[in-house]
Amino acid sequence: MEHNIWNPKMECADRETIRQMQLEGLKKTVKTCYERVPLYKKKFDAIGLRPEHIKTLKDIRHIPFTTSDDLKENYPFGMFAVEKEKVIRLHGSSGTTGKPKIVGYTRNDIENWSEIVARVICAAGGTAGDITQISFGYGLFTGGFGLHYGMEKVGAMVVPVSSGNTERQLMLMQDLGSTILVSTPAYALYMADVAEKIGVDMDKIKLRLAMFGGEGHTEEMRRQIEKRWHLLATENYGLSEIGGPGYSGECYKQDGMHIADDMFITEIVDPDTLEPLPMGEKGELVITPLVREAMPVLRYRTKDISWLNDEPCACGRKSLRMAKIQGRTDDMLIIRGVNVFPSQIESVLMAMSEVEPHYEIVVTRENYMDRIEVKVEVSNPALLDKFTELEQLRGKIRHNLYKTLNIDAKVTLVSGGTLKRFEGKAKRVTDLRNL
Structure with missing residues (x-):
């Protein structure tokens, strides 16, 4: 596998060079926002902040935050800083309720987007010789087009299959000799299930690299996918509101996601203060x-x-790296006063060979008390007829969950193929407390 660096000048730049670029970019962006986006003029004026007050990178802390509510309240074009005639593309969030958060792109924006996705692809090991099967949905969701344009920039062959119709996906994967899979990790697992079910010879699949986005996944799930598909699996990150994928992505070392520092300033803040x-x-x-x-x-x-992490990576890049997403401040479950992230539960389950990588978390309220139930598929179907062994497995899972979560969870073991499969972003949590 080749490990080229797409843009060594930027990806291997020293921190001082990057800081200078960031400061210039920040000053310019602040001025544009203040002069052309009414929301920002209003926010700045309310606290007496002017663009010229931003003199150093540390001054960024004086700038008001932008939230998803700001985008919703200025739907559809209120956040745009250019005339609509200069916008050549619209994308939007993949939210299932309410109106999407619409984002726009000029021709330059599309070019910059392609550039940073190309960096992520090369970091993972993608080359011009690859055949890339993109199994993301195409549409307002940024993932499909983002990786598509990046792959074309690198010179790879793109097969824009989109999501769904899994048997057809597997047929094309074999017939075309796809070497890179772009999808959600949940769909990659589902595809592996279907492949085994219909008798696909996995040794004849030529995939060598998977580039996952759209949702996070644990290290345990990654190892399962790598084992079942015989490939290297990397993760990349981005969101519509900041332009889509390409903001960051793992290199082949799988040691944090490299950030495009020349095009973004990244902060970590305390979610409470x-x-x-x-x-x-x-x-x-x-x-x-x-x-x-x-x-x-x-x-x-x-x-x-x-x-x-600001340490240089073993791959040669000097860019900031971000750790895999640990959860969200808004999908965090609070169960009897304890903070629980679904990813913690996934880590426990994926580390156990006795269960399949398909699960559902159900949260209910009984007698004013929150309760959590974890449904998971059993690997060995014969176990379902052996009460004692089944109870031992249930107890083992409950014990392992308690060690991680510090709360007691009900565990329900079900037969393989029972729980819902996902072709797009997996919805693992069913919260029935407010119904």
Whole structure:
């Protein structure tokens, strides 16, 4: 596998060079936002802040945050900083309720987007010789088009299959000799299930690399996918509000996601106080894009929990790296006063060979008390007829969950193929408390 660096000048730049670029980009973006986006003029004027007050990178802490509510309240075009005639593309969040958060792109924005996705692809090991099967949905969701344009920039062949119709996906994967899979991790697992069910010879599949996005996954789930598909699985991160995927992505070392520092300023803040946290401390990820023309945003609160690492990577890149998302400030479950992230439960289950990588978390309220139930599929179907062994497994899972969560969870074991499968973003939590 080749491990080229797409843009050594930027990806291997020293921190001082990057800081200078970031300061120039920040000043320019602040000025644009203040002069062209009414929301920011209003926010700045309310606290007496002017663009010229931003003199150093540390001054970013004086700038008000931008939230998803700001985007919703200015739907559809209120956040744009250019005339609609200059916007050549619209995308939006993949939210299932309410109106999407619309984002716009100029021709330059599309070019910059392709550039940073190309970096992520090369970091993972993608090359011009690859055949890439993109199994993301195409549409308002940024994932499909983002990886598509990046792959074309690198020179890879793109097969834009989109999501769904899994048997057809597997047929094309075999017939075309796809070497890279782009999908959600949940769909990759589902595809592996279907492949085994219909008798696909996995040794004849040529996939060598998977590039996952759209949702996070634990290390345990990653190892399962790598084992079943015989490939290297990497994760990349981005969100519509800051332009889509490409903001960060893992290299082949799988040791944190490299951030495109020349195009973004990244902060970690305390989710409660909103004060910036030092390098290495866990908190909420806040992102400021520096080169966006159509829709610049300042200090966007992602609600995602991570931490940063500024040590140079063994791959040769010197860019900041972010840890895998640990959960979200808004999908965190509070069960009897205890904070629970679904990813913690996934880590426990994926480390156990006795269960399949398909589960559902059900939260209910009984007698004013929150209760959590974890449904998971059993690997060995014969076990379902052996009461004693089944109870022992149930007890083992409950014990392991308690060690991690510090609360007691009800465990329900079900037969393989029982729980819902996902072709897009997996919805693992069913919260029945407010119904």
